[in-house]
Amino acid sequence: MRIGILGGTFDPIHKGHMEMADVAQKELGLDEVWIMPAGSPPHKSGDEITSRIHRFELCELACASHRNCLTMYREFSSLMSKPNYTYLTMEALKREYTEDEFYFLMGQDSIDYFDKWREPQRILDACKIVVFLRGDSKKDDRADQCMKKIASLKNQFQGEILPIFYQPTSISSTELRTMLFDGATDEEVLPFIDEKELLYIRKFHLYEKKVEYDTKAFLQKLKEDLKPSRFTHTIGVADTAASLAMKYGYDMNRAYVSGLLHDCAKYMTNEQLMTYCKNNGLAITEGEIKAPHLLHAKAGEHMAKVKYGVKDEEILHAISVHTTGCPNMSLLDKILFVADYIEPNRDKAHRLQEIRELAFWNLDFAILLILEDTISYIEGKNQYLDQGTIDTFDYYLKEKNS
Ligand SMILES: [Fe+2]
Numbered sequence: 157m158r159i160g161i162l163g164g165t166f167d168p169i170h171k172g173h174m175e176m177a178d179v180a181q182k183e184l185g186l187d188e189v190w191i192m193p194a195g196s197p198p199h200k201s202g203d204e205i206t207s208r209i210h211r212f213e214l215c216e217l218a219c220a221s222h223r224n225c226l227t228m229y230r231e232f233s234s235l236m237s238k239p240n241y242t243y244l245t246m247e248a249l250k251r252e253y254t255e256d257e258f259y260f261l262m263g264q265d266s267i268d269y270f271d272k273w274r275e276p277q278r279i280l281d282a283c284k285i286v287v288f289l290r291g292d293s294k295k296d297d298r299a300d301q302c303m304k305k306i307a308s309l310k311n312q313f314q315g316e317i318l319p320i321f322y323q324p325t326s327i328s329s330t331e332l333r334t335m336l337f338d339g340a341t342d343e344e345v346l347p348f349i350d351e352k353e354l355l356y357i358r359k360f361h362l363y364e365k366k367v368e369y370d371t372k373a374f375l376q377k378l379k380e381d382l383k384p385s386r387f388t389h390t391i392g393v394a395d396t397a398a399s400l401a402m403k404y405g406y407d408m409n410r411a412y413v414s415g416l417l418h419d420c421a422k423y424m425t426n427e428q429l430m431t432y433c434k435n436n437g438l439a440i441t442e443g444e445i446k447a448p449h450l451l452h453a454k455a456g457e458h459m460a461k462v463k464y465g466v467k468d469e470e471i472l473h474a475i476s477v478h479t480t481g482c483p484n485m486s487l488l489d490k491i492l493f494v495a496d497y498i499e500p501n502r503d504k505a506h507r508l509q510e511i512r513e514l515a516f517w518n519l520d521f522a523i524l525l526i527l528e529d530t531i532s533y534i535e536g537k538n539q540y541l542d543q544g545t546i547d548t549f550d551y552y553l554k555e556k557n558s
């Protein structure tokens with residue numbers, strides 16, 4: 157097989173990368189292009205780049221919609237060992253795939269420094285180099301300069317360096333990151349990244365400006381408002397939510413803040429909750445009149461906004477649905493709902509151990525069991541069962557069955 161290798165940090169992968177993969181297949185008759193994200197690029201420390209889990213997932217998503225493109229995990233573990241270099245990778249591939257021919261794909265800016273890379277001759281011994289040049293070398297100075305560089309490299313080293321001329325989508329990962337960090341809308345970034353990848357980025361809040369919360373001040377206020385056992389529970393929920401966020405690749409700080417504030421209105425009596433909601437124009441449902449304690453979620457959402465200054469809609473929504481859940485919950489909704497049930501200070505529910513284990517490998521299944529147990533407990537006690545709990549249970553049962 158003729159195989160193209162496209163390496164890089166892919167932080168994040170974008171349409172320009174995938175165009176290179178498609179164009180290389182067409183122009184060089186390649187059978188496959190392997191996208192090879194670096195676990196730990198030699199020139200960047202672990203803190204400067206996005207988690208390799210997310211970068212690799214985004215590459216997988218991009219490859220899924222491009223013919224004969226595959227994400228290779230060869231470089232994945234290099235973060236744990238020493239930085240890897242292109243010549244080592246290409247020599248290893250040549251040793252392993254003796255029947256195949258490798259083409260190393262690079263953008264025109266990389267060719268300027270190719271002679272400064274580690275062991276350029278050993279790279280050229282292991283594969284052919286393909287350079288993507290923007291524009292036309294006869295009309296375009298930059299392309300002409302690259303052609304001259306290729307000619308000089310050919311004098312300096314043995315091996316093949318093949319130029320391909322094409323007009324790519326003009327974007328770099330750095331530019332895309334900056335756009336996302338500055339709050340670009342979906343419409344603004346979709347010319348440069350596919351919708352599936354963008355949805356993933358939005359879901360995990362990648363490349364966003366992080367909001368700093370003064371959690372010490374939150375804890376101080378909560379300690380003043382809540383009784384000691386409720387405060388202890390609050391800490392347990394916040395820590396558990398942060399742990400679940402780590403497990404599921406969600407923003408840990410958002411999850412922690414949601415946990416801290418989820419019961420911030422729970423110090424009020426039922427009467428006080430009714431009054432608070434009425435005074436602040438919060439609609440009260442029939443179900444909440446029958447079970448006013450449920451109002452602490454709605455009042456808590458409002459209080460998180462006005463007393464704690466939280467503007468993040470995802471956090472506010474998670475607080476508002478933490479008692480009953482709701483159909484089609486966001487990842488944070490699910491994390492908070494489950495953390496509230498399994499936090500270490502809870503000890504009453506009879507299937508707690510099973511649900512705690514489940515929560516860390518199948519969040520939706522854990523939600524289903526929590527709802528099942530909640531409904532069975534409420535019905536057993538002949539208490540009022542809110543329609544929201546039933547709707548959530550029906551939704552996740554249907555999801556499980558599909
Ligand atoms: Fe609560």
Ligand SMILES: [Fe+2]
Nearest residue numbers: 393418419496
């Ligand atoms: Fe709670």
